[in-house]
Amino acid sequence: MPLCKLLIAAFLVVSSQWAAASYRIGVTIARVDDNFMTYVRSGLEEAARKDGVQVQFEDAQGDVVRQINQVQGFLSQKVDAVIVLPVDTAATANMTRAAVEAKVPLVYVNRHPDERVLPKGVTTVASNDIEAGQLQMRYLADRMGGKGTIALIMGDLAQNSTHDRSEGVKQVLKEYPGITIVEQQSAEWQRNKGMDLTSNWLLAGRSFDAIVANNDEMAIGAAMALQQAG
Numbered sequence: 001m002p003l004c005k006l007l008i009a010a011f012l013v014v015s016s017q018w019a020a021a022s023y024r025i026g027v028t029i030a031r032v033d034d035n036f037m038t039y040v041r042s043g044l045e046e047a048a049r050k051d052g053v054q055v056q057f058e059d060a061q062g063d064v065v066r067q068i069n070q071v072q073g074f075l076s077q078k079v080d081a082v083i084v085l086p087v088d089t090a091a092t093a094n095m096t097r098a099a100v101e102a103k104v105p106l107v108y109v110n111r112h113p114d115e116r117v118l119p120k121g122v123t124t125v126a127s128n129d130i131e132a133g134q135l136q137m138r139y140l141a142d143r144m145g146g147k148g149t150i151a152l153i154m155g156d157l158a159q160n161s162t163h164d165r166s167e168g169v170k171q172v173l174k175e176y177p178g179i180t181i182v183e184q185q186s187a188e189w190q191r192n193k194g195m196d197l198t199s200n201w202l203l204a205g206r207s208f209d210a211i212v213a214n215n216d217e218m219a220i221g222a223a224m225a226l227q228q229a230g
Helices: 003-014 035-051 064-076 093-102 129-143 160-173 191-203 216-229
Strands: 024-029 054-059 081-085 106-109 122-125 148-154 179-186 210-213
Touching (some): 054 064, 081 093, 093 106, 093 122, 148 160, 148 216, 210 216
């Protein structure tokens, strides 16, 4: 089932009403200039049209306080549900509490809140980040023949997705003593920062055989820097 259909399905599961045509959902996105989140928004819009659901989108612009205020605004408008693509997974408790108190279903997307056990009426649609890191590193280790050096480009250090994906990579590396991490730094999930970081490493004369990134955008940025460097 596509991600955005899962979101609508998750909303229906935690909701006690079923008249889909009357649903109004408030969606706050961590930052709309993130390509992946743009894809999620497009998918949500398509799923909402098919299911007759009204959706209001807000851009948190990477600001935790702004996102909390947006959730409060949705609740004040008495929406039927709230979807949050969180700015900071360590700052979701207030949003969870507010939604539970208002008895409004809440769905977190893409990034799981730091609270691993969520109350009734609150759920998460997200990937297993540790497994994602493991799959990524196993593929790369095989391509490298089990030996060499890598640079690790991480996402936002405040988010558990970054920790878990990096942890998955490092767990696999324990099985490959011939592969070592020689560079490790954050590019905050962004393509341009992934490109700048990789360019800086190359200009500084850093040497590595491969790059592992916590998301596609940073990997694309790294590839652009490598291509530019020849």
